Amino acid sequence: MEDIVLENVSKDFGVFTAVDGVSLTIHSGELFSFLGPSGCGKTTLLRMIAGFETPSGGTIRLGNQDITDLPPYKREVNTIFQNYSLFPHMTLFDNVAFGLRIKKTPKAEIKDRVREMLNLVKMEDQANKYPDQISGGQKQRIAIARALINKPRVLLLDEPLAALDLKLRQHMLIELMNIHDAVGITFIYVTHDQGEAMGISDRLAVMNQGKIVQEGPPDDIYERPLSIFSAYFIGETNFITGQVKALYDDYLELVCDDGGGKSFELDCSFQHAPAVGSRVTFSLRPEKIAISRNKPRAQDDINMLKGQIEDILYLGSHTQYIVRVGKLKIRVFSQHKRVYFDDKALDWEEKVWLFWHDTDTWMIENDALEQLTEAQLSESGQLSRALKRRGS
Amino acid sequence: MKAKSRPSALEKRKNLSSWLLSLPALLWLLCFFLIPYLIVIIYSFLTPDIYDVKFEFSLAAYRQVFSGGYLRPFFLSFKLAIYTTLCCLLLGFPVAYYIARAREKLKNTLLIFIIIPFWTNLIIRIFSWRIFLSYSGVLNGILMNMGVISQPLEILRTDLAVILVMVYVYLPYMILPLYSVLEKLDFTLLNAAMDLGANEVKAFFSITLPLAVEGIFAGTLLVFIPALGAYLIPQLVGNQRSLYVGQVITYKIKNIPRNWPMASALSLTLLLLVALMLLIMYGLYRRHLARRQTQ
Numbered sequence: 001m002e003d004i005v006l007e008n009v010s011k012d013f014g015v016f017t018a019v020d021g022v023s024l025t026i027h028s029g030e031l032f033s034f035l036g037p038s039g040c041g042k043t044t045l046l047r048m049i050a051g052f053e054t055p056s057g058g059t060i061r062l063g064n065q066d067i068t069d070l071p072p073y074k075r076e077v078n079t080i081f082q083n084y085s086l087f088p089h090m091t092l093f094d095n096v097a098f099g100l101r102i103k104k105t106p107k108a109e110i111k112d113r114v115r116e117m118l119n120l121v122k123m124e125d126q127a128n129k130y131p132d133q134i135s136g137g138q139k140q141r142i143a144i145a146r147a148l149i150n151k152p153r154v155l156l157l158d159e160p161l162a163a164l165d166l167k168l169r170q171h172m173l174i175e176l177m178n179i180h181d182a183v184g185i186t187f188i189y190v191t192h193d194q195g196e197a198m199g200i201s202d203r204l205a206v207m208n209q210g211k212i213v214q215e216g217p218p219d220d221i222y223e224r225p226l227s228i229f230s231a232y233f234i235g236e237t238n239f240i241t242g243q244v245k246a247l248y249d250d251y252l253e254l255v256c257d258d259g260g261g262k263s264f265e266l267d268c269s270f271q272h273a274p275a276v277g278s279r280v281t282f283s284l285r286p287e288k289i290a291i292s293r294n295k296p297r298a299q300d301d302i303n304m305l306k307g308q309i310e311d312i313l314y315l316g317s318h319t320q321y322i323v324r325v326g327k328l329k330i331r332v333f334s335q336h337k338r339v340y341f342d343d344k345a346l347d348w349e350e351k352v353w354l355f356w357h358d359t360d361t362w363m364i365e366n367d368a369l370e371q372l373t374e375a376q377l378s379e380s381g382q383l384s385r386a387l388k389r390r391g392s
Numbered sequence: 393m394k395a396k397s398r399p400s401a402l403e404k405r406k407n408l409s410s411w412l413l414s415l416p417a418l419l420w421l422l423c424f425f426l427i428p429y430l431i432v433i434i435y436s437f438l439t440p441d442i443y444d445v446k447f448e449f450s451l452a453a454y455r456q457v458f459s460g461g462y463l464r465p466f467f468l469s470f471k472l473a474i475y476t477t478l479c480c481l482l483l484g485f486p487v488a489y490y491i492a493r494a495r496e497k498l499k500n501t502l503l504i505f506i507i508i509p510f511w512t513n514l515i516i517r518i519f520s521w522r523i524f525l526s527y528s529g530v531l532n533g534i535l536m537n538m539g540v541i542s543q544p545l546e547i548l549r550t551d552l553a554v555i556l557v558m559v560y561v562y563l564p565y566m567i568l569p570l571y572s573v574l575e576k577l578d579f580t581l582l583n584a585a586m587d588l589g590a591n592e593v594k595a596f597f598s599i600t601l602p603l604a605v606e607g608i609f610a611g612t613l614l615v616f617i618p619a620l621g622a623y624l625i626p627q628l629v630g631n632q633r634s635l636y637v638g639q640v641i642t643y644k645i646k647n648i649p650r651n652w653p654m655a656s657a658l659s660l661t662l663l664l665l666v667a668l669m670l671l672i673m674y675g676l677y678r679r680h681l682a683r684r685q686t687q
Contacts, residue, residue: 050587052586052587071586073587073588073591079583079584079587081584083580085578085580085583085584087581087584089602089603098588099588102590102594103589146588147587150588150589
């Protein structure tokens with residue numbers, strides 16, 4: 001059953017288009033996330049669902065009801081605000097009771113339901129405190145209780161964990177999931193933090209420049225990004241460009257140029273088959289690549305590269321190697337799992353072999369690198385290559 | 393562990409220097425505030441003479457005040473102060489709210505507009521109102537030309553004119569403190585209230601108003617108390633049928649035979665009433681704060 005249906009929703013602020021023709025269906029009981037960089041339109045979209053902004057075009061439906069032009073107080077939707085927006089002049093009890101008091105609920109019922117809500121968020125012993133007497137995490141809980149007590153059909157969460165520190169954020173994320181399971185209503189979660197979005201969501205939509213770039217379950221988006229932006233924004237990846245040599249049922253053979261005059265061949269999986277002979281860009285996640293100083297035993301040399309370690313970044317749980325192959329720089333994540341106990345750690349300047357499974361090389365699009373901005377390219381270490389290609 | 397340490401040399405010097413620094417102000421207050429008030433208190437217990445006082449103890453002035461002889465001026469002054477404060481609050485709140493929500497650049501321009509009247513002398517401003525409101529004045533001219541009225545209205549020298557000019561003069565004193573609290577108000581709280589089902593009116597009364605209470609208190613103090621002792625404005629635009637306390641006090645000194653003790657007793661009574669008002673408001677404010685205190 002669908003809960004929120006967006007049909008071609010747009011929002012312009014003067015000449016700036018914040019949201020550009022978004023169509024989307026969010027199912028009942030789902031935990032759905034909007035993920036994107038700041039300014040991508042995700043918060044504007046949320047504010048339109050909440051009723052704080054009116055769309056410039058399109059319709060928003062809640063179940064069968066068109067809510068596009070309804071004021072916020074007439075929607076069965078409640079919001080958790082980024083800074084919680086607890087009422088500073090009211091006790092926590094009164095904060096949570098606010099929605100029921102507006103609806104003129106009988107006093108005895110208010111008392112029961114507020115207690116129940118405070119129990120749900122484990123704040124039952126703090127009811128008489130004021131918001132400035134509790135911590136950030138506790139404010140978060142009260143904000144959740146204050147919203148859920150109204151029994152909304154949909155709960156909107158606008159970067160709810162942004163103001164908390166890392167440990168608390170991880171803890172609250174799990175708690176949010178538990179609360180979602182307990183109340184069973186639809187949650188719409190907005191964040192720029194891919195870790196949060198991937199961890200918590202049933203499905204998510206990646207947004208960029210007012211548009212939805214890709215929607216789907218987190219693993220789908222991570223493993224099979226359909227655009228260069230989703231591959232770039234979620235997780236880290238290596239982008240490599242090559243030419244299609246041969247096309248098979250579920251994979252294709254590519255010839256790539258390492259920029260240093262040598263070419264290498266590899267197999268790649270794909271969503272839409274490109275034409276033989278066309279140039280394509282593919283994504284290869286750093287953690288999918290195995291790194292070794294010995295050449296792996298294999299029948300052929302496909303999906304295998306020889307390079308030299310240029311940089312080593314020790315990151316605690318894993319090490320990031322930057323390996324130069326010709327003029328390409330390929331990033332590799334290697335976890336500190338010791339399979340052979342006489343393994344000697346890899347060192348700077350060492351010659352290494354990189355290899356990976358066929359299906360981990362994922363083709364994205366023809367000449368897709370052109371879609372990223374220069375800043376994004378330089379972040380992913382691809383700027384010089386792309387600029388060179390644009391120039392030629 | 394030392395229970396209570398003696399003040400260090402530095403602390404002693406700090407104490408001494410803060411005393412020295414406040415000395416000029418203290419002397420000033422002593423000479424020009426405390427001593428004059430003592431004189432007023434003494435005068436209120438003396439016997440009036442044609443021009444001056446006779447140094448004979450008398451309670452006549454107070455007897456007259458408390459027997460209700462001056463109830464009307466006090467009543468008028470209170471009415472004027474209440475009307476002025478209410479009008480300033482009702483007119484000033486939307487203005488302060490609008491300025492607080494305006495863009496940063498516009499905010500400063502608007503604030504300057506609120507402050508500009510202070511650049512002109514009060515008496516000059518009151519006289520311009522007289523020209524504006526008078527029988528053959530600007531307002532009557534405009535209304536007659538527009539055909540709204542066929543005969544000039546008697547606005548100047550009415551109680552209405554007094555309230556009009558009072559509100560005009562005291563409005564900035566209400567707007568500025570209101571602005572300073574509304575400017576700090578987090579407007580997403582209103583979004584939160586509306587999200588929880590409150591319409592604009594309910595959101596205003598449950599969020600904006602309670603959070604602006606401190607500004608309302610401050611503005612009320614700044615308007616109500618001076619309005620209670622108003623003299624200049626009633627004198628210049630009001631009429632002689634309704635005399636306010638300030639005017640009565642002046643007449644007791646100006647008109648011969650002079651009655652200094654009566655003027656002094658009236659002044660002190662007004663002072664006591666103002667002090668009482670302050671106490672009541674302070675009590676209300678304390679109660680408001682107490683509700684926000686730790687349990």
